[in-house]
Amino acid sequence: xxxxxxxxxxxxxxxxxxxxxxxxxxxxxxxxxxxxxxxxxxxxxxxxxxxxxxxxxxxxxxxxxxxxxxxxxxxxxxxxxxxxxxxxxxxxxxxxxxxxxxxxxxxxxxxxxxxxxxxxxxxxxxxxxxxxxxxxxxxxxxxxxxxxxxxxxxxxxxxxxxxxxxxxxxxxxxxxxxxxxxxxxxxxxxxxxxxxxxxxxxxxxxxxxxxxxxxxxxxxxxxxxxxxxxxxxxxxxxxxxxxxxxxxxxxxxxxxxxxxxxxxxxxxxxxxxxxxxxxxxxxxxxxxxxxxxxxxxxxxxxxxxxxxxxxxxxxxxxxxxxxxxxxxxxxx
Ligand SMILES: [Zn+2]
Numbered sequence: 001x002x003x004x005x006x007x008x009x010x011x012x013x014x015x016x017x018x019x020x021x022x023x024x025x026x027x028x029x030x031x032x033x034x035x036x037x038x039x040x041x042x043x044x045x046x047x048x049x050x051x052x053x054x055x056x057x058x059x060x061x062x063x064x065x066x067x068x069x070x071x072x073x074x075x076x077x078x079x080x081x082x083x084x085x086x087x088x089x090x091x092x093x094x095x096x097x098x099x100x101x102x103x104x105x106x107x108x109x110x111x112x113x114x115x116x117x118x119x120x121x122x123x124x125x126x127x128x129x130x131x132x133x134x135x136x137x138x139x140x141x142x143x144x145x146x147x148x149x150x151x152x153x154x155x156x157x158x159x160x161x162x163x164x165x166x167x168x169x170x171x172x173x174x175x176x177x178x179x180x181x182x183x184x185x186x187x188x189x190x191x192x193x194x195x196x197x198x199x200x201x202x203x204x205x206x207x208x209x210x211x212x213x214x215x216x217x218x219x220x221x222x223x224x225x226x227x228x229x230x231x232x233x234x235x236x237x238x239x240x241x242x243x244x245x246x247x248x249x250x251x252x253x254x255x256x257x258x259x260x261x262x263x264x265x266x267x268x269x270x271x272x273x274x275x276x277x278x279x280x281x282x283x284x285x286x287x288x289x290x291x292x293x294x295x296x297x298x299x300x301x302x303x304x305x306x307x308x309x310x311x312x313x314x315x316x317x318x319x320x321x322x323x324x325x326x327x328x329x330x331x332x
Contacts, residue, residue, distance in 0.1 A: 036128050075123060183258075210280065
């Protein structure tokens with residue numbers, strides 16, 4: 001058993017054969033390669049007979065191998081049945097206590113995303129962190145999430161005969177974002193944004209945060225003349241999200257919201273939907289107060305909306321049809 005899942009030491013670009021823990025190729029659950037760690041030459045995975053292995057204090061699934069990367073480092077990559085991978089992804093994205101239909105919608109999207117990342121030009125398909133989707137391995141798995149993965153086996157989101165772009169974020173704030181406004185380029189018809197009546201009980205549906213002006217000036221002071229005395233929001237896009245923030249000092253800086261968020265951090269600027277940005281000068285040290293709606297980029301599925309949509313009886317297919325109009329779910 002252990003020999004079948006032997007730890008293979010590959011070379012750059014090498015294709016490794018993965019059979020660890022899997023006796024049959026499952027056409028409904030193809031394999032993907034997940035990058036678990038980079039520069040992984042110091043620690044050797046401990047392969048167990050049940051198709052799992054230990055690495056960096058956690059237990060993972062699949063057949064591990066090390067491959068050289070183009071920048072001269074070593075990467076630990078595991079080749080794994082996509083559904084076994086999803087068992088450790090879905091519970092980190094949607095709490096297992098949420099209704100089954102919400103977990104199933106998440107499983108279909110995460111599967112679509114992972115399979116869409118398959119690439120012959122890299123030694124892996126997805127990274128096990130936020131760069132793609134967080135994968136927590138065996139320890140993150142939960143029976144409710146695993147049930148959702150199994151119930152949706154083989155099913156993905158499709159548009160126009162091909163895979164759809166499966167974006168999702170925590171809470172849209174009441175209207176999902178247009179992908180073209182959020183990231184530039186032309187939006188797919190199914191990513192133009194929809195009014196969402198479901199997510200208003202979410203914790204970040206409306207939020208207010210503040211920070212000292214020094215932090216704002218550290219980021220943008222060079223463009224405002226080193227001072228900040230006024231603010232304004234720019235014109236909204238069709239979803240209601242202002243496209244820019246203007247900061248006024250001795251000079252005026254007009255900043256795209258995405259850049260404003262990147263510079264101040266996503267803990268402070270929790271979404272790309274700003275509702276007000278103002279200076280509170282009532283305190284000894286003036287602060288910049290930021291009010292907004294939702295959490296995350298807002299494109300595609302709203303996870304909190306999916307939760308409450310499911311609570312009101314919506315199926316996974318109905319949830320996905322609502323957030324991605326014009327798409328369909330393939331039959332597994
Ligand atoms: Zn929403």
